[in-house]
Structure formats: structure tokens, C-alpha cells
Amino acid sequence: MTALVTGAGGAIGRGVALRLAADGHDLAVVDIDDAAAEETVAMVAPAGGRAIAVRCDLRDESDITAAFAAAERELGPARVLVNNAAVFPSGRFVDVTIAELDDTIRVNQRAYFLCAQHAARSMMSVGGGSIVNIASITWHGGWSEMSPYVATKGAIVSLTRALATELGEHEIRVNAVAPGAFPTAAERAQHPDLEAYETRILESQALKRRGTLEELAAVVSFLAGPESSFVTGQTLNVDGGWIMS
Numbered sequence: 001m002t003a004l005v006t007g008a009g010g011a012i013g014r015g016v017a018l019r020l021a022a023d024g025h026d027l028a029v030v031d032i033d034d035a036a037a038e039e040t041v042a043m044v045a046p047a048g049g050r051a052i053a054v055r056c057d058l059r060d061e062s063d064i065t066a067a068f069a070a071a072e073r074e075l076g077p078a079r080v081l082v083n084n085a086a087v088f089p090s091g092r093f094v095d096v097t098i099a100e101l102d103d104t105i106r107v108n109q110r111a112y113f114l115c116a117q118h119a120a121r122s123m124m125s126v127g128g129g130s131i132v133n134i135a136s137i138t139w140h141g142g143w144s145e146m147s148p149y150v151a152t153k154g155a156i157v158s159l160t161r162a163l164a165t166e167l168g169e170h171e172i173r174v175n176a177v178a179p180g181a182f183p184t185a186a187e188r189a190q191h192p193d194l195e196a197y198e199t200r201i202l203e204s205q206a207l208k209r210r211g212t213l214e215e216l217a218a219v220v221s222f223l224a225g226p227e228s229s230f231v232t233g234q235t236l237n238v239d240g241g242w243i244m245s
């Protein structure tokens with residue numbers, strides 16, 4: 001069964017790709033960073049199954065079309081899509097530029113929409129599938145100095161509900177995963193005082209330890225696979241009990 005994971009050269013996408021490969025999926029590893037995508041493919045190989053790296057700038061709709069065509073040609077129609085790639089600009093709301101805003105919307109929101117469109121067409125042709133959108137708990141709790149990012153993550157939750165409603169009759173399920181804070185390069189880049197940030201995380205979470213990429217990937221695997229066959233339209237926080245509602 002073919003799974004396409006965007007941003008699978010990055011921390012969380014790679015963790016998801018490794019888990020889906022172990023689950024038995026053939027994988028299209030989609031990223032703008034082809035070296036990182038190739039690294040993921042090399043890591044996926046021992047887990048079994050086939051994997052291809054697909055270089056794609058998700059800001060560009062013709063690249064997205066080409067990525068889905070390449071995946072279908074090499075591996076067959078997508079039965080699973082994990083929309084995961086994102087950018088994380090930070091800065092005061094009053095200083096956000098149009099370029100930053102547009103770029104964030106293109107990668108974090110528009111590309112999720114377009115990839116889901118391609119995936120839905122493939123899934124309709126094979127009788128169903130599962131789309132998992134990676135959101136963020138910042139959607140729920142707010143977060144200062146990341147306004148374009150937080151706004152796109154809220155849009156993803158709404159998109160998840162809209163698509164679940166519309167695509168259910170085709171046996172296509174659409175869910176979102178909202179991660180809390182996971183130890184990644186993006187986190188290290190954004191929080192120079194990592195110790196203070198970690199203290200804040202542990203104060204906020206019910207579980208007093210950092211989550212692992214494997215724990216996050218396990219939830220994506222659940223939503224992608226048959227064990228969640230009657231679950232759609234949901235957003236599942238994977239955050240050690242940070243947000244509860």
C-alpha cells in the first residue's frame with residue numbers, strides 16, 4: 001500500500017516514514033531538501049518495502065502534481081497521505097511581512113489542500129484511504145510571536161473536518177494529529193535557551209518527560225491504518241497532556 005509523506009526529510013516526517021515502512025507501506029518521501037529525503041529513503045530501506053525520494057517544492061502546484069504522478073508511477077496510487085511539511089517563521093505580529101505570511105500559507109495550508117486533492121482522487125480510484133494532517137497544539141492554546149504559523153495550523157483543523165465530511169462517502173478518512181513539543185532541530189533553532197524551554201514544557205505537560213518521535217509516529221500510524229477504521233474528522237493531541245479538552 002502506497003503512503004506519501006511530505007516533509008519526510010525532516011524530524012517528524014522521517015519518524016513517520018520509518019514507522020509507516022515498518023507497517024508495510026511503500027513510501028514516497030517528499031521534500032524540498034532532496035539530500036534529506038534520500039537519507040530518509042536509505043533509513044527506510046532496512047525496514048522493508050520500497051521507498052522513493054521525490055524532490056518537491058510544495059509552494060509550487062506543478063511540483064505537487066509531478067510528485068503525485070511520480071509516486072503513482074513508481075509505487076501505485078496513494079492510499080495514505082501524511083501532510084506534514086511546514087515552515088516556522090517567528091517574530092512579532094506587527095512585524096510579519098507579506099512575503100513571510102504568503103510563504104507560510106503556501107507551505108502549511110495551501111499545499112495541504114492541494115496534496116489532499118491529489119490523494120483523494122487516487123483514493124477514490126482504489127476504494128478509499130486515509131489522510132493524516134499534522135497540525136500543532138498551538139492551534140488550540142495560542143502561541144505568541146508565531147502568528148502566521150498558528151493561523152495555518154488552525155486552518156488545518158478546519159480543513160480536516162471539512163474533508164472528513166465530504167470524503168466519508170468514498171471511504172476516505174481524514175484526521176489530524178496535533179503534536180505538543182517534540183525535541184527536533186526546529187525546536188533547537190527556535191529556542192536558544194533550550195533548558196528554560198524544556199522547564200516550561202514539563203510544567204505544562206501532565207507527563208513529566210519529553211515525548212519521542214516514535215510515540216508521535218505511532219499515533220499517525222494508528223490513524224493511517226485499519227485499527228482506526230471508524231475514526232474520521234478528529235484532531236488528536238499528542239502532547240503528554242498539555243492541552244485537555
Ligand SMILES: NC(=O)c1ccc[n+]([C@@H]2O[C@H](COP(=O)([O-])OP(=O)(O)OC[C@H]3O[C@@H](n4cnc5c(N)ncnc54)[C@H](O)[C@@H]3O)[C@@H](O)[C@H]2O)c1
Pocket residue numbers: 006007008009010011012013030031032033036056057058059083084085086087107134135136137178179180181182183184185186187
Ligand atoms: N517539532 C515539534 O515539536 C512540532 C510541534 C508541533 C507541530 N509540529 C509539526 O510537525 C511537522 C513537522 O515538523 P518538524 O519539527 O519535523 O520540522 P522540520 O523542519 O524538521 O521538517 C519539516 C520538513 O519540511 C520540509 N519543507 C519545508 N518547506 C518545504 C517546501 N516548500 N516544500 C517541500 N518540503 C518543505 C523541510 O525541508 C523539512 O524537511 C510540521 O507540520 C510542524 O508544524 C512540530
